[in-house]
Amino acid sequence: MKKTVLLLFAIFLAMSSQLQNVSATTITPAEGEMWWGYFGDNDVNASNFGAFGYDSQADYEAAIRIVKNDPVMGGATIKAVRLWLNATTIPKITSLKIWVSRILRNNAQGVTYVQEVDLSTLTAGANDIALTTPYAINNYNNYVGFTMTLNGQDYPIMCGGEYETNSFFFRSSVSQTSWGSVLDHGKLALQVLAEGVQMPDNYAIAFDFGTHYYQKDDEAIIPVKIQNKGKNPITSVSYIITDNGDASTATPEVTVPVDNLQYASSQSINISFDTSVPMKGTKNVIFTKVNGEANEATTEEATANGEFYIKEFMFPKVPVVEEFTGTWCGWCPRGFVGMEMAHEIYGDRVVLIAAHSGSGNYPDPMQISDYSPILNTVSGFPDSRIDRGSDLDPNPEYLQNALNPLLETFPDGKVDITAKWDDEAMSKININTSSMFAYNEQNANYGIALVLIEDGLHGTSTGWAQYNYFSGQSGYPSYMSWWCSQGSPVSGVTYNHVAVAAWNIQNGFNGSVPTSFSAGEALPFNYVADITGKTVIQDKTQLTVAALLIDRSTGKIINAAQTTIKPYGTVEVPSEFYLVGTFNDWNQTENGGRLVFTATENEGIYEAQGTLQAGAEFKVITPNGDGWTWYGGQDDNGVGYFLINSDLLNAPLAMVDGANFRIENGGEFTFCVNANDMTLTVIPMGGPVVPGDVNGDGVVTATDVTLLYNYMLNNDDEGMVNGDVDGDGNITSADVTFIYNILLGNVEPTPQENVYVLGEVNGNTWGAATGVQMNTTNGKVFTVQVTTTSIGDGYATSYFALTKALASTDDNWDEIQDKRFGPTTADEFTNFVISDAVLGQEIPLVTTDWRAFEAPTGTVYNLTVDLEHMTIVITKVNP
Numbered sequence: 001m002k003k004t005v006l007l008l009f010a011i012f013l014a015m016s017s018q019l020q021n022v023s024a025t026t027i028t029p030a031e032g033e034m035w036w037g038y039f040g041d042n043d044v045n046a047s048n049f050g051a052f053g054y055d056s057q058a059d060y061e062a063a064i065r066i067v068k069n070d071p072v073m074g075g076a077t078i079k080a081v082r083l084w085l086n087a088t089t090i091p092k093i094t095s096l097k098i099w100v101s102r103i104l105r106n107n108a109q110g111v112t113y114v115q116e117v118d119l120s121t122l123t124a125g126a127n128d129i130a131l132t133t134p135y136a137i138n139n140y141n142n143y144v145g146f147t148m149t150l151n152g153q154d155y156p157i158m159c160g161g162e163y164e165t166n167s168f169f170f171r172s173s174v175s176q177t178s179w180g181s182v183l184d185h186g187k188l189a190l191q192v193l194a195e196g197v198q199m200p201d202n203y204a205i206a207f208d209f210g211t212h213y214y215q216k217d218d219e220a221i222i223p224v225k226i227q228n229k230g231k232n233p234i235t236s237v238s239y240i241i242t243d244n245g246d247a248s249t250a251t252p253e254v255t256v257p258v259d260n261l262q263y264a265s266s267q268s269i270n271i272s273f274d275t276s277v278p279m280k281g282t283k284n285v286i287f288t289k290v291n292g293e294a295n296e297a298t299t300e301e302a303t304a305n306g307e308f309y310i311k312e313f314m315f316p317k318v319p320v321v322e323e324f325t326g327t328w329c330g331w332c333p334r335g336f337v338g339m340e341m342a343h344e345i346y347g348d349r350v351v352l353i354a355a356h357s358g359s360g361n362y363p364d365p366m367q368i369s370d371y372s373p374i375l376n377t378v379s380g381f382p383d384s385r386i387d388r389g390s391d392l393d394p395n396p397e398y399l400q401n402a403l404n405p406l407l408e409t410f411p412d413g414k415v416d417i418t419a420k421w422d423d424e425a426m427s428k429i430n431i432n433t434s435s436m437f438a439y440n441e442q443n444a445n446y447g448i449a450l451v452l453i454e455d456g457l458h459g460t461s462t463g464w465a466q467y468n469y470f471s472g473q474s475g476y477p478s479y480m481s482w483w484c485s486q487g488s489p490v491s492g493v494t495y496n497h498v499a500v501a502a503w504n505i506q507n508g509f510n511g512s513v514p515t516s517f518s519a520g521e522a523l524p525f526n527y528v529a530d531i532t533g534k535t536v537i538q539d540k541t542q543l544t545v546a547a548l549l550i551d552r553s554t555g556k557i558i559n560a561a562q563t564t565i566k567p568y569g570t571v572e573v574p575s576e577f578y579l580v581g582t583f584n585d586w587n588q589t590e591n592g593g594r595l596v597f598t599a600t601e602n603e604g605i606y607e608a609q610g611t612l613q614a615g616a617e618f619k620v621i622t623p624n625g626d627g628w629t630w631y632g633g634q635d636d637n638g639v640g641y642f643l644i645n646s647d648l649l650n651a652p653l654a655m656v657d658g659a660n661f662r663i664e665n666g667g668e669f670t671f672c673v674n675a676n677d678m679t680l681t682v683i684p685m686g687g688p689v690v691p692g693d694v695n696g697d698g699v700v701t702a703t704d705v706t707l708l709y710n711y712m713l714n715n716d717d718e719g720m721v722n723g724d725v726d727g728d729g730n731i732t733s734a735d736v737t738f739i740y741n742i743l744l745g746n747v748e749p750t751p752q753e754n755v756y757v758l759g760e761v762n763g764n765t766w767g768a769a770t771g772v773q774m775n776t777t778n779g780k781v782f783t784v785q786v787t788t789t790s791i792g793d794g795y796a797t798s799y800f801a802l803t804k805a806l807a808s809t810d811d812n813w814d815e816i817q818d819k820r821f822g823p824t825t826a827d828e829f830t831n832f833v834i835s836d837a838v839l840g841q842e843i844p845l846v847t848t849d850w851r852a853f854e855a856p857t858g859t860v861y862n863l864t865v866d867l868e869h870m871t872i873v874i875t876k877v878n879p
Contacts, residue, residue, distance in 0.1 A: 788857050802821050
């Protein structure tokens with residue numbers, strides 16, 4: 001497995017099997033005493049519990065702080081220190097001192113209290129060291145810590161769990177030589193035996209639980225973490241839920257059991273939230289009771305807050321990347337590569353805009369004055385902003401890390417856009433937008449800005465050559481290799497995503513979005529853009545138009561859309577088609593009894609799905625002023641209908657105002673209307689359903705997204721063959737996200753032939769070319785039995801992940817970087833622990849997350865991977 005290095009520190013998550021949570025010289029608290037600290041007993045079992053340091057021979061120092069006048073510890077006396085040590089560290093320790101000091105000092109010099117530790121008494125795990133002289137805190141600010149000298153290389157500092165303020169200070173003689181807080185590695189594994197602690201009996205604090213998006217009436221069950229800060233173990237808690245801190249919205253109190261939670265230990269409580277009322281605001285979970293008694297924490301401490309967006313309308317997010325660049329900028333090629341890779345990965349799911357800047361001695365022929373209001377706020381190049389947020393270096397990793405979570409969000413509004421040339425000379429563009437919002441607004445402040453973007457720009461005159469500081473360099477990621485192999489400047493570069501014109505780019509057009517509107521209301525806006533004089537434009541066939549929906553009160557872009565430009569003279573075809581007939585009593589009323597055709601990604605092509613009984617008659621209708629236009633088949637047989645037999649299925653049939661269509665043999669069908677030539681094609685449905693293929697045409701396209709999206713707007717799923725994409729029994733925004741993941745490549749619509757288990761199983765290690773191949777009979781479900789393996793003597797924990805291919809060599813991880821997949825966890829440094837609670841359960845798998853499964857060494861598991869639904873089920877064979 002590749003080891004992660006952060007701030008020059010290394011973490012080993014696989015610990016020695018000798019590490020225990022009991023000291024060889026355990027001190028049992030007497031009456032009135034207790035072990036106190038930020039690090040709790042359950043943190044020893046945390047997934048990130050491990051050893052920390054530089055793997056160097058050095059002096060190491062670490063400490064916790066007891067703050068002045070602490071209500072719990074301010075008047076206490078310290079009688080002992082409990083320090084966790086790793087088995088590999090103990091033989092290398094030449095000196096160990098524990099100390100207490102009112103300020104942090106180096107090498108235990110001048111501290112208030114210091115005591116040498118007898119090295120012969122040390123053991124792997126927790127070491128209880130009694131103070132020769134008890135130390136009274138006396139309501140002063142005090143640090144409790146240790147100084148350790150090693151004569152060999154090791155990672156000597158034990159830590160884990162979730163970091164808390166004052167829980168971990170560190171310095172060493174080889175790096176980070178000054179004291180500082182350690183935020184990324186949890187809490188220092190250290191406690192003190194305290195006498196005279198003013199500890200409440202029943203005291204639980206709560207932690208905030210993030211931001212959540214739900215469609216109205218979706219199920220919402222969220223884990224909310226609590227921590228015991230009281231003397232008594234927690235066996236139950238009670239809570240209420242309020243909205244935005246309003247006590248009048250409080251739910252009835254709910255009591256749930258807790259697993260005997262000890263002091264300083266944490267546990268997550270699964271809490272169900274009401275999503276029946278649309279809202280955007282804060283849900284507050286207030287833990288009112290502990291063990292049936294009033295929670296002695298303050299209301300603020302006892303309250304966990306989460307941001308909620310509950311909507312009737314869920315709009316997919318289209319982020320906007322504005323890259324600020326120039327041909328004179330030698331470091332800007334990394335932004336060039338970042339934008340190209342983003343386009344390759346995300347396609348039209350992201351609007352990419354390269355805004356070029358140049359002046360004076362630094363010319364850039366692609367600069368336009370239209371973008372000056374934004375470019376004037378840029379302090380350096382290369383630079384980028386996503387949705388007008390913070391400045392971001394536009395290299396590929398940063399862009400992708402920022403875009404991936406954004407694509408999982410659902411903004412408050414959306415904008416659609418169409419455009420066509422307004423004259424034969426192609427000097428004007430007729431642009432129509434339609435915005436829509438998820439909530440009612442009375443004092444809205446939004447605007448729509450327009451950007452004209454061109455691909456394929458190039459030139460030979462001064463300024464077109466790209467300066468390149470990567471020339472002749474090495475050590476950069478492989479995606480920069482082409483630029484490293486070139487000289488400087490580089491001629492012949494083709495520039496894409498270039499902003500060649502823009503209108504009202506900073507705040508959008510006044511009046512483009514009204515100030516008052518209802519949720520789900522379509523809000524049209526039209527603008528005829530004159531591109532006369534826009535001299536940067538080279539090829540009008542390479543132009544696209546983007547609409548940016550801007551929150552003018554914050555300056556942020558909340559959503560966007562882009563489109564190509566239709567030819568001048570394009571005839572508008574009907575956009576509404578319905579199927580009615582004897583199978584639904586010829587009902588053409590507004591709210592029922594008809595199949596609704598949905599526009600596909602192909603201009604003028606509409607589709608619907610439904611079931612017809614043998615002999616059923618039907619027509620296609622479209623609105624016409626105050627009435628309807630009815631289309632049937634040509635009545636050549638004199639019996640009032642046009643018979644569609646097996647020979648006429650899958651063939652375009654002319655729609656005329658005549659007799660009905662009649663189906664000879666019943667079944668499920670896809671009905672395809674071509675509004676360009678007014679034909680109807682009836683396509684039998686059947687065969688295997690492709691995940692994400694909502695309309696049953698055998699492929700996953702944007703049409704499937706549109707069909708689901710219209711369902712959520714109209715609450716009418718007639719004609720949807722496979723609308724429940726994720727198989728949870730409901731059609732929700734999760735199904736839209738599922739299809740987007742397929743289109744982005746995050747979910748494979750057609751399963752791969754092979755799946756391998758990488759990592760510490762069946763005697764393997766973390767070689768990219770070494771894996772255990774899983775078995776399959778259908779290319780969708782894969783099974784295998786594995787035994788977890790230690791990577792070295794004494795390691796009690798093993799790790800493994802999954803891949804769809806193996807590399808050609810053990811160290812060629814880049815070769816399979818887009819083939820690996822695994823579980824998702826709370827943060828990027830945490831693996832997924834296989835506990836009894838997850839055995840037999842479906843665990844989601846994602847290709848954007850390479851974290852591993854963590855399991856005890858020597859355990860036999862059966863693994864079942866379902867690539868169709870991207871899940872894994874793990875069962876244990878041996879106890």
